[in-house]
Amino acid sequence: MTEPLRTLVLPPLGSLPLSRADSDRDGVARVTEGLLDRLWETPETRVLTLVRGKAPVTADALLLLAPSDVQRPELVVYLGRINEGAVDAGAPVVLAVLPEEDPAIAPTQGWLGLREIAASLDARDAGLFVEAAAIANWHATHSHCPRCGTPTDVRDGGWVRQCPKDSSQHYPRTDAAIIVSVVDDDDRLLLGSAVAWPEDRYSTLAGFVEPGESLEAAVIREVGEESGIEIQSPEYLGSQPWPFPASLMLGFTARAVTTDAVPDRDEMRSLRWFTRQQLFAEVRDGTIAVAGGVSIARALIERWYGGPLDEEPSEARP
Ligand SMILES: [Zn+2]
Known part of the structure; x- marks a missing residue:
């Protein structure tokens, strides 16, 4: 074994x-x-x-x-x-x-x-x-068969x-997708609301890795495409299979070099920078909803936040 x-x-x-x-x-x-x-x-x-x-x-x-x-x-x-x-x-x-x-x-x-x-x-x-x-x-x-169409x-x-x-x-296929917590110099977190989601739902940016692309390049490209934000040094944090139907989510965090977030209107309805106190308050009063419990997005958000989102951020955090 x-x-x-x-x-x-x-x-x-x-x-x-x-x-x-x-x-x-x-x-x-x-x-x-x-x-x-x-x-x-x-x-x-x-x-x-x-x-x-x-x-x-x-x-x-x-x-x-x-x-x-x-x-x-x-x-x-x-x-x-x-x-x-x-x-x-x-x-x-x-x-x-x-x-x-x-x-x-x-x-x-x-x-x-x-x-x-x-x-x-x-x-x-x-x-x-x-x-x-x-x-x-x-x-x-x-x-x-993808070559000749015969049932396999x-x-x-x-x-x-x-x-x-x-x-x-x-052989079985797995689609690699990156997902990233983007944080600025004031330690604020960038979250976006996708066009395809309910208006109050916010999450970390994510996207599929393209053929012939490294994970790091995919992180930089996706963040750039969806938000216009430039980032540096994506850091790998962990992965989770997401078989809906065939993804493997690879979690990263990255530091923003710019902060002027401009949503790509095809995919993103809005983008916002959150302090911990803002995120806590808006989740608590129901202004926004963030990704659910089993998602890697939730884990990325709570890693930045420093604990569960339903608890107030600790004093030391902005
Ligand atoms: Zn064949």
């Missing part, structure tokens, strides 16, 4: 809700001949079912089932083995992507999406749900799709 993620040093942003995990993806086992058939016949195997991105939840935990309790669907993916110390330690887990909710599976909290339940799940279940949602999303949109076959435990006509192999 490879080293479990939980023993790694935490990034400056700390433990992000969707970056938690307590299982070993066991990638070397994926190529084993007949792996999924054997796992489906093993009573110890736990099955995580997913229907259009929703999983069954009972008592703030994923409802994992025995293979005999689930009608095996067309798409099954090996997710790995649960780590020692976690519930069901050592058990292999497979994802079963069901076409619709099975009435025989009756979770007490219902079928819930990752964003609805992630904050209440433990590390084991958060990790399994994120992995399952991400790989299921990839399969849902990559059913055919699933292999390697569900982690590769292969074209039967030209034998090309296709």
Whole structure:
């Protein structure tokens, strides 16, 4: 088994809700001949079912089932083995992507999406749900060969799709996106309200990394495009998978060299610089709403703020 993620040093942003995990993806086992058939016949195997991105939840935990309790669907993916110390330690887990909710599976909290339940799940279940949602999303949109259009076959435990006509192999994709807390010399934070959001919603600037672009260049370009602000020395703070449908959010902070923020009207409705006291007051009285609890945006904002946004900023902070 490879080293479990939980023993790694935490990034400056700390433990992000969707970056938690307590299982070993066991990638070397994926190529084993007949792996999924054997796992489906093993009573110890736990099955995580997913229907259009929703999983069954009972008592703030994923409802994992025995293979005999689930009608095996067309798409099954090996997710790995649960780590020692976690519930069901050592058990292999497979994802079963069901076409619709099975009435025989009756979770007490219902079928819930990752964003609805992630904050209440433990590390084991958060990790399994994120992995399952991400790989299921990839399969849902990559059913055919991008070279010749032939429907592809699933292999390697569900982690590769292969074209039967030209034998090309296709691997799961992840879209890198940067997100950045921009801070000026007065230690104010830049937040923007996007055209696509409700008018009172504000968050840190973000955008996809373009082909052939470094992360640092993407941070500088996105901030420039969306706000006209020049920044220097983007500093990496941590990452979080965001499988809606396929992003990996890479969090940065950067110091603004200029402060005249001009919203790019196609994407940004308004841009504002906040002191901690202003942000606290406007969030408290409902003038603005900021990004939610499981987002990396929230973690970036609270790192600058120095604590939870629902608590007054400490005296030492402006
Ligand atoms: Zn092909």
